[in-house]
Amino acid sequence: MKRLYADIHRKIGGFDLDVLIDSDASRIGILGESGSGKSMTLKSIAGIEAVDSGHIEADGRVLYDSSDKIDLKPQKRNVGYMFQNYALFPTMSVMKNVMAGLGRPTEENRNKAMEMLRRFRMDGFEDKLPGELSGGQQQRVALARIMVTEPALILLDEPFSALDSYLRDRMQVEMLEMLEDYKGQVVMVSHSRDELYRFSEELFVVSEGHVIRRGETKTVFREPVCAKAARLTGCKNLSPVKRIDEHTVKAIDWGIDLRLEREVPESVSHIGYRAHSFRPVWGQKQENCVKFDPMRVDDLPFEKNYYIRTAGNNDPLCWFVQGEEQKILTEKGLPDYLKLTEDDILLLE
C-alpha cells in the first residue's frame, strides 16, 4: 500500500510552514507561488530541511516523527530528490554520477548504471561531463541517477524551470514516459499549472505555508473553491462580491450584478471567471453581460487577448480568444457584449 503522509510544522523567521500532504495517488502535485513553502515541504520530506514537529511517512516507513523522536538522516530515507538545477556532480562523468548512489564501483553496479543510462537513451554519453550536456540530457541523467537507487518515493522540485520553453514541453511528456515503469509515488512541486495539470492525479494547492485546497487535479481546476486557489489554477478574472439575495451577487470590481440559477451560499466572498469562457454577444444586451470596451489587445501566435475596461475601473477583465472563435470574430466583427455563462461562474470563498 503506497501512501505518503507528511504533516510538517516549521517556524523559520517570520514564515510559518504548516502543511499536511496525505495521498495514496501515484502522481502527486504541489502547486504554489515561489515562497509559498512548497519547496521547503519537499526538502523536509527528503530530510534536507529540518522540521520542528510532525510526522512523515512514505511507503509504509516512518521517516520522521517528533513525538517518537524519529528523524532519519536523508541517507537512510530512500527518497529520490531531483533538484531544480539537477545538481549533477560537475567533476564526475555521467557514468560516475549515476553510480554515485550505488556505493562500491563493482561490475554489477556498473552494469546497473549502464542499463539505466540505456533506458534513458543516454548510452554513449557515459564519459561526458555534466557541463557538456544539454538541459534535457542533464535532466535525464539526474533521473537515471535517482532511479538506479530504487527509491521508495521520488520528489521533483520544479523540474522544468531550468529549461527553455520548447524543451519544457517535450520534457514534460518525456518525464511521464520515463516514470511509467516506476511503481512508487512521485511528488512534483511547481508554480506552473500546465505542468501539474498534465502530471498529477491529486493536487495540493499551497499558499503562505498552508494547504488551501486539495483534491483530484481536474476537480481542483474545475472547482477551486477559494479565491487564491482559483488564481493559482490560472483563473484570470477575480472580483470580490456582495451577496444580494439567494440568486444574485454584485461583482464589485466589475460593477455588474449577476443572476444565478443555483443558490448562492452565504459564505461567498469572490467570484471567478476564466478568460477563455466568455461568450460574445452581438446586438441586444442579455443577462449577465459586460459591455465590450477593449482598452488593449495582445496579438499572440494562436490567441488574441482582449483586456476589457470595467465599470468598477479596476483591473481589466481578460478575454482570451482562440481558434474557431477567432474566425467568427473576423467574420462578424467585434461583439457588443460579453456574456458570463452560469456553468463557468466560480463562486469562491
Next chain:
Amino acid sequence: MSSFIDLAKTLDWSPLWISLKTGVVATIISFFLGLWAARKVIKKDHRAKSILDGILTLPMVLPPTVAGFFLLLIFSRRRAFGIFLNDAFDIQVVHTWLGCIIAATVIAFPLMYRNARAAFEQIDANLVYAGRTLGMSELTIFWRIVVPTAGPGIASGTILTFARAMGEYGATSMLAGNIPGKTGTVSQRIAMVIQDGDYVTAGFWVVIVLIIAFFAIFLINMITGKHMKNVRKW
C-alpha cells in the same frame, strides 16, 4: 656568470633542502588542517564564524615576529608547555627543525584555510544535498564531491601555502634559529650572507627563490586557468 658557476660547485646546498623539506611538511599539515577548519567554520552561524575566522586568519595579518614571540612563549623550554613536551615526550621545538615546521605551518596555514573556505562557500549546496539523498556518507560527499568541485581554489591555496611556508623568515628565525645544516633556511641564509657583505652568494640564492616563486605562480595559473576558459573578457 662564471663566478656563479664556481659558487654553485662549492656552495653549501643545505638551506635549499631544509627550505623545501619545511615547505612540503608544513604544506601537508596545513592542507589537511585547513580543509578541516574550513569545513567546520562554514557550518557555524554568523557570529561564531566571524570570531573563528578572525582567530584562524590572525597569523597571516600579524607581523611574523609577533607570531614568533607567541610561539616562543608556548614552546620555550623554560615554560610549562615546553617543559611538558620535553619531559613527557622528549620533544624539543626551539632551535630544531621541528621549530621550522611549526613556525612555517602557523604562518602559512591561514592561506590554505582562507582559500579552502572561499572555495567551499562557492559550492552549490544542492550538490551536498543530492549526495545525501543518494545515500552517500558525509565523508564520501566531502572527498568525492566537495573537494573536487572546489579543486581550483584548493589547489591555488596549496601552492600559495607552500610558497609562503618555504619563504618564511621572521617566526622561523625566532623559534628555530639559523643553525646551518639544521634550521638554516634559504631566507635566513640570504639575510646572513648579506650581513657579511657577500652579495654574490645572496644574489645566487635570490635567483633560486625567484625561479621557485615564478614556477609556483605558473602552476596556479595552469590549474585555475583551465576553468577560466569560459570567463568572458570585459
